[in-house]
Amino acid sequence: MADTRVHTDDVEINEDVTFDTLPISEQTLESLKNGGFTRPSPIQLKALPISLVGLDLLVQAKAGTGKTLVFSITAIEIVQNSENDIDVTTKVLILAPTREIAQQITYVIKTIKQSSCFVHTFIGGTSIKDDQQHLKKCHIVVGTPGRIEELLRTNILLPDSIRLLVMDEADALLSKEFQDQINSIFSYMPVNKQVLLASATYSEYIVRFSERYMRDMTYVRLVDEKCPALIGIKQYSIQIQKHPIESHLFEQKVLLILRILNRLKFRQCLIFSNLRMRSAAVCSRLKVLGYDTTYTSSSLPQQKRTKVMKDMYKHKCQILVTTDLTSRGIDLDEVDFVISMDLPPESETYLHRIGRAGRYGAHGCSLTIVSSGEEYEQLCTIKTQYNLDICELDENDGLEPLVQTLESIAVAQ
Numbered sequence: 299m300a301d302t303r304v305h306t307d308d309v310e311i312n313e314d315v316t317f318d319t320l321p322i323s324e325q326t327l328e329s330l331k332n333g334g335f336t337r338p339s340p341i342q343l344k345a346l347p348i349s350l351v352g353l354d355l356l357v358q359a360k361a362g363t364g365k366t367l368v369f370s371i372t373a374i375e376i377v378q379n380s381e382n383d384i385d386v387t388t389k390v391l392i393l394a395p396t397r398e399i400a401q402q403i404t405y406v407i408k409t410i411k412q413s414s415c416f417v418h419t420f421i422g423g424t425s426i427k428d429d430q431q432h433l434k435k436c437h438i439v440v441g442t443p444g445r446i447e448e449l450l451r452t453n454i455l456l457p458d459s460i461r462l463l464v465m466d467e468a469d470a471l472l473s474k475e476f477q478d479q480i481n482s483i484f485s486y487m488p489v490n491k492q493v494l495l496a497s498a499t500y501s502e503y504i505v506r507f508s509e510r511y512m513r514d515m516t517y518v519r520l521v522d523e524k525c526p527a528l529i530g531i532k533q534y535s536i537q538i539q540k541h542p543i544e545s546h547l548f549e550q551k552v553l554l555i556l557r558i559l560n561r562l563k564f565r566q567c568l569i570f571s572n573l574r575m576r577s578a579a580v581c582s583r584l585k586v587l588g589y590d591t592t593y594t595s596s597s598l599p600q601q602k603r604t605k606v607m608k609d610m611y612k613h614k615c616q617i618l619v620t621t622d623l624t625s626r627g628i629d630l631d632e633v634d635f636v637i638s639m640d641l642p643p644e645s646e647t648y649l650h651r652i653g654r655a656g657r658y659g660a661h662g663c664s665l666t667i668v669s670s671g672e673e674y675e676q677l678c679t680i681k682t683q684y685n686l687d688i689c690e691l692d693e694n695d696g697l698e699p700l701v702q703t704l705e706s707i708a709v710a711q
């Protein structure tokens with residue numbers, strides 16, 4: 299279906315090119331067209347000619363600008379070019395830091411793959427026996443580090459035929475949290491393989507560190523130092539009075555959110571909190587007041603996590619209260635408002651959080667609620683670090699700009 303929405307310059311290209319001008323097979327071009335993809339985004343135009351010839355690549359571009367298609371098209375083309383193989387063996391391994399992102403990548407690949415190409419998600423909280431069955435016929439394996447490492451260690455996933463290893467949200471996968479699992483996974487990989495890293499953010503340390511894993515890495519980094527946040531997102535913050543009792547401060551933030559939601563019109567909204575208990579509590583409060591709200595976190599059973607995301611993708615639910623589990627990678631095209639109830643522990647997560655609104659160059663709005671003192675200063679540091687334009691609002695009588703921004707977004711879409 300053709301996308302008639304207006305997109306910002308973050309995803310517009312000046313060149314008069316379509317995917318046809320790239321070295322992509324006829325079948326994949328047809329599938330892209332059927333999926334509504336005709337013109338490549340800037341990162342796709344720059345990265346695909348390099349990834350499709352098999353070079354190791356580090357891809358960096360703002361959130362929601364189409365990095366997933368870069369490695370998905372590359373993966374499908376690799377499978378396509380080896381179609382003469384009699385056995386269906388795994389050709390591509392794609393790693394993601396969360397189960398939700400892994401499931402989403404599989405969904406994207408399914409929308410543009412041929413029927414002869416097999417892809418499946420391998421994540422914790424699901425049956426290993428089922429994995430064993432799926433791996434008998436799976437060209438593209440998408441999974442989270444824990445489960446993939448286990449499948450390699452137990453010889454259920456055979457790595458010898460893997461030709462491409464993708465790390466989506468690579469800076470998260472290369473962080474300390476996953477280091478042991480990633481090192482182990484690399485130790486199983488064949489020497490001759492292509493490696494592709496994708497993320498909106500990389501610290502210079504991670505870039506240097508990643509060179510360990512790659513041969514003569516090529517960099518495609520579309521980063522605008524002057525404006526690393528999406529052009530289409532209008533950012534706001536509200537400072538409230540600090541209070542020595544944490545629960546009191548939390549209650550003040552909740553009351554403010556209730557007041558704000560009552561005044562605003564939005565299509566879908568994500569509310570982030572660093573703590574699961576707080577996300578769950580906010581969800582309950584909103585539900586009681588009649589808001590169409592759901593909640594997810596890594597402590598929920600997998601089936602429930604999958605259902606929550608499905609409800610959001612299908613627009614069955616308007617508000618998702620969540621932790622940073624969904625601050626990266628998640629592509630909910632109706633989200634036009636993101637609220638942060640606190641600042642994330644890592645400053646780059648701020649960019650990922652606000653990037654959930656305004657997918658593929660759409661317009662959106664973010665609001666960060668901070669307490670005076672340390673938390674406010676932390677926001678100032680992030681603002682300076684990324685050269686961000688965050689407009690400060692007064693909690694009592696300053697909500698009008700926020701109301702107007704969301705109204706103008708609704709009119710424009």
Ligand SMILES: Nc1ncnc2c1ncn2[C@@H]1O[C@H](COP(=O)(O)OP(=O)(O)OP(=O)(O)O)[C@@H](O)[C@H]1O
Nearest residue numbers: 337338339361362363364365366367498627629658
């Ligand atoms: N060439 C294109 N034409 C139209 N829409 C596109 C194109 N490429 C990607 N999209 C759409 O843009 C949205 C965002 O894409 P994607 O999730 O790949 O972004 P990303 O760069 O990986 O974001 P993040 O950094 O948040 O993970 C998706 O809904 C996708 O369908």
